[in-house]
Amino acid sequence: MKNKKAGNQSVFFQNPPVVISGYSVVGPKEGQGPLRDSFDVILKDTYDGEKSWEKTEAKMLERSMRGAIDKAQVPLESVDYILAGDLLNQIISSNFAARQLGLPFIGLYGACSTMALSLALGGMLIDGGYASKVLCSASSHHDTAERQYRLPTEQGNQRPMYAQWTVTGAGSILLADAGNGPKLTSATIGRVIDYGETDTNNMGAAMAPAVADTILNHFQDLNRPPDYYDLVLTGDLGVLGLQLVTELLKRSNLNIRNTFTDCGVMIFDTEQDTHAGGSGCGCSAVVLTGNILSRMQSGEIKKVLLIGSGSLHSPASALQGESMPAIGHAISLEMQ
């Protein structure tokens, strides 16, 4: 069989899978932000009629999955696999959403890198001949994540200015072996990198080295010039993490600064008081399925590199004195 590996960490797709649809569901705060016009559904409140935020998150994720399938106008049964993950212990949002759809399910954990990871793997399953349609999904919910990772939001604790705000959002992309839309042309799977950051509020600092490593490996593996992409987008480093990666890339002489931004920076206005910007699996999922896909479809941007960034710690590992290992997974989308 033909080798589809490039360099140490990347693969390219011989028959690039196509993003035939994307669907995003967000919470009210995200719906007041600068990207509000790009989302499919904006919830009126963070419960959406459920008794717990965990139930709301699973419902949002299911809604995004069904939304992507409906938008593509394909039957549910034509989808070969769901590849999904979220931030909650045992990825319950994904498990419960997948239960409702009844499709073969592959559960992933990549923290905030999940959307990029699910697309990378989904691409390999389609281009490899194991599927014709794969649903790639991720979600997060501000109130479920904050109470699990840090403190219950009902307490109203003050957050440090360098903390990011976990996005309430769920996004799904339907990848297919044929159709119209941006093509998934390559993927770079990240390594776990840990520079010793121990402050679990400082996610941007923990993730920056892993993200820079993946970006450098992506450009090197695929031998692409720094200006190859119209947009290089991390998800989600926030304002401070983005600055750190910019500095790390500069030191490695990779100048992509003019086209470089972050989903967590894009999703909120500074007046929204989210401090360092958005985070959570749902952030890059809804920015990609909302804003980015529509800009690609309109022709405004043609080549995009998304680097999902995940901090792989847990509250227990942090309490046991461990630093925060992190990872970055990259995928490239190209409109031809």
Added chain:
Amino acid sequence: MKNKKAGNQSVFFQNPPVVISGYSVVGPKEGQGPLRDSFDVILKDTYDGEKSWEKTEAKMLERSMRGAIDKAQVPLESVDYILAGDLLNQIISSNFAARQLGLPFIGLYGACSTMALSLALGGMLIDGGYASKVLCSASSHHDTAERQYRLPTEQGNQRPMYAQWTVTGAGSILLADAGNGPKLTSATIGRVIDYGETDTNNMGAAMAPAVADTILNHFQDLNRPPDYYDLVLTGDLGVLGLQLVTELLKRSNLNIRNTFTDCGVMIFDTEQDTHAGGSGCGCSAVVLTGNILSRMQSGEIKKVLLIGSGSLHSPASALQGESMPAIGHAISLEMQ
């Protein structure tokens, strides 16, 4: 490209990846059980010199990964990806083990189905042309899992007789595109199925319907007769779950009873007071890398179907009144 899908949920491998090595690390209790002679490492105590059981679990998993690579006598850098998961929140055992190896890492969550899931995906990545070597790993630790899912073991709570005993163990398999060993010939990805079981001690009952569904789909998708395999092995249903699946298959007229058993039933003697048998990602991982691989290599058994079974609930979902969704993923190994 050639379609490698079979039926609704299964795939077959055109160039079946080879299990070139396996390595198992277990705790003292597992080392006193009937499979003691098949494990590579038996720890003297459940801490192994670490300050917390969580750190011990990550160390065991890393040891199994390095063990599989060393046994195959290949350089660390020749491994394209690690595919791993465990039971702990945010799969920290896998994240921290992967940090130590520095290889591209794909994090999975499938509860006790993880070993089968990692092999299924690993097979697709190799046969699809995206990798030549993939490390597939899973771990669990009795004391980390019990305190996270149920109660701290230091309390000495009485467990119901139908409860399973989470295995302390880590197993890794190195899959490769060439070499000697059992071949991975097919995989069946499961659906999330939930019959409404809410007792988190009754894992076997929660998982049985999903496992039966995957077994039935496997035989149907690949059009294999019920006596195709020398051994059909679930991991891990325990004594009661195995009885339930046997009953469900009987009702569906699939008679594989003579060759049908469970990793959780195999790993402990009834005198070891584990009640319904073993469970946990590590159980099927060490039974496969220990007992099963050596029996295949010796020629005693030639065709094996492993169905990893996972309960996809969390303590939070159970406390919120949700039932336990479950999944089964199957892989077939054949010695030719």
